[in-house]
Amino acid sequence: MKSNALGNSPVRKRFDLLIRGGRVIDPSQDLDAVRDVGIAGGKIARIEANIPGDEALEVIEAGGKIVTPGLIDIHTHVFPYVGPYGIEPDPYCLHRGVTTVVDAGTSGAFSFPVFRKFIIERAATRIRALLHVVSIGMIAGGTPNMGELEDLRYCVPKIAIEEVNKNRDLIVGLKIRFSRGYTGPNDYEGMKRAREAADELRLPLMIHIGWAHTALPKLLELMKKGDVVTHSFNGRPNGIIDEDGKLLPEVIEARQRGVLFDVGHGAGSFSFDMMEKCLQQDFLPDTISSDLYSANIDGPVFDLVTTLSKFLMLGLSLRQVIERAAARAARVFDFGAEIGALRPGAEADVSVLELREGKFVFADSGGKTRTGRQKIEPVVTIRDGKAYYPTA
Numbered sequence: 001m002k003s004n005a006l007g008n009s010p011v012r013k014r015f016d017l018l019i020r021g022g023r024v025i026d027p028s029q030d031l032d033a034v035r036d037v038g039i040a041g042g043k044i045a046r047i048e049a050n051i052p053g054d055e056a057l058e059v060i061e062a063g064g065k066i067v068t069p070g071l072i073d074i075h076t077h078v079f080p081y082v083g084p085y086g087i088e089p090d091p092y093c094l095h096r097g098v099t100t101v102v103d104a105g106t107s108g109a110f111s112f113p114v115f116r117k118f119i120i121e122r123a124a125t126r127i128r129a130l131l132h133v134v135s136i137g138m139i140a141g142g143t144p145n146m147g148e149l150e151d152l153r154y155c156v157p158k159i160a161i162e163e164v165n166k167n168r169d170l171i172v173g174l175k176i177r178f179s180r181g182y183t184g185p186n187d188y189e190g191m192k193r194a195r196e197a198a199d200e201l202r203l204p205l206m207i208h209i210g211w212a213h214t215a216l217p218k219l220l221e222l223m224k225k226g227d228v229v230t231h232s233f234n235g236r237p238n239g240i241i242d243e244d245g246k247l248l249p250e251v252i253e254a255r256q257r258g259v260l261f262d263v264g265h266g267a268g269s270f271s272f273d274m275m276e277k278c279l280q281q282d283f284l285p286d287t288i289s290s291d292l293y294s295a296n297i298d299g300p301v302f303d304l305v306t307t308l309s310k311f312l313m314l315g316l317s318l319r320q321v322i323e324r325a326a327a328r329a330a331r332v333f334d335f336g337a338e339i340g341a342l343r344p345g346a347e348a349d350v351s352v353l354e355l356r357e358g359k360f361v362f363a364d365s366g367g368k369t370r371t372g373r374q375k376i377e378p379v380v381t382i383r384d385g386k387a388y389y390p391t392a
């Protein structure tokens with residue numbers, strides 16, 4: 001450190017930022033206590049009680065607030081200006097508590113270079129991608145357009161594999177959608193090709209389910225440990241429960257061998273009734289994601305924290321919902337210990353949230369409503385040591 005001629009040292013601050021007095025919840029280390037979080041050099045430096053405010057350049061007072069690892073949303077669509085789905089990542093994610101998102105297959109091999117250069121590399125939100133196995137990605141939306149898997153000529157494992165291998169730093173898995181409007185009768189063949197690509201790449205495969213043409217158990221047969229089913233609780237025919245509301249034995253068996261079941265709320269893929277039937281059978285989602293895209297940002301999804309609030313209303317604890325959008329979400333795509341946890345040395349990704357008490361009406365994708373007593377709201381989000389506030 002430099003001293004001036006009079007021998008006075010400039011005061012050296014130990015932290016760039018101090019988040020003081022919040023209730024820190026980090027399920028990954030069983031932590032739920034009032035703590036101060038010191039950030040230095042873009043990393044979490046210290047978590048302890050009573051760090052003096054004068055040790056930091058900037059202090060965020062978080063008394064009465066909840067402080068969690070920066071939230072991770074493993075199913076979003078953040079590739080805007082191409083096709084019907086994409087939204088701007090920063091206002092809807094980073095400014096609303098989410099520091100890391102996984103884009104679930106908006107881009108295929110033909111569009112990933114554009115997604116990379118013009119969106120991922122420019123966003124402040126950390127974006128990782130699942131490459132759509134179909135090279136045109138989600139550039140159309142099915143009816144009245146051609147669904148992406150209706151013509152199998154666009155589903156060539158070799159093309160997907162080559163694109164992933166050029167972008168291993170950003171692409172963390174593969175995605176494919178199984179709804180009859182997007183596939184026609186081709187879903188099982190698409191599944192086989194997706195399996196081939198995922199095996200070659202040794203990456204997880206996420207499948208979207210929603211009234212698939214092929215019976216779900218047959219598709220699940222080709223799912224392996226670490227693969228993800230999204231829209232698991234969609235309430236449509238050919239889902240994970242039978243007509244009597246009982247979980248299919250093939251679904252229970254898939255979970256036992258390590259297939260993960262994600263929420264992926266979306267505009268058409270989450271049913272309170274269905275979720276309740278599964279919870280009654282002790283079948284909780286492995287991860288809670290929003291499936292945020294253009295048609296649901298003004299409801300029923302709004303953002304990830306609203307989706308998490310719906311699970312508080314359904315009876316999960318605050319710890320259970322945070323865990324499913326932090327450490328568990330980080331593990332799905334092997335983000336390592338750098339994110340999803342508030343440990344010294346981890347990335348300085350932090351969400352400061354408010355747990356409001358009152359009466360809140362929540363809607364599912366079918367327009368059914370339920371009233372909850374708690375709602376999680378974003379207060380400020382820290383990513384790479386910088387603070388982002390809700391824009392609306």
Ligand SMILES: [Zn+2]
Nearest residue numbers: 075076104291
């Ligand atoms: Zn989606």
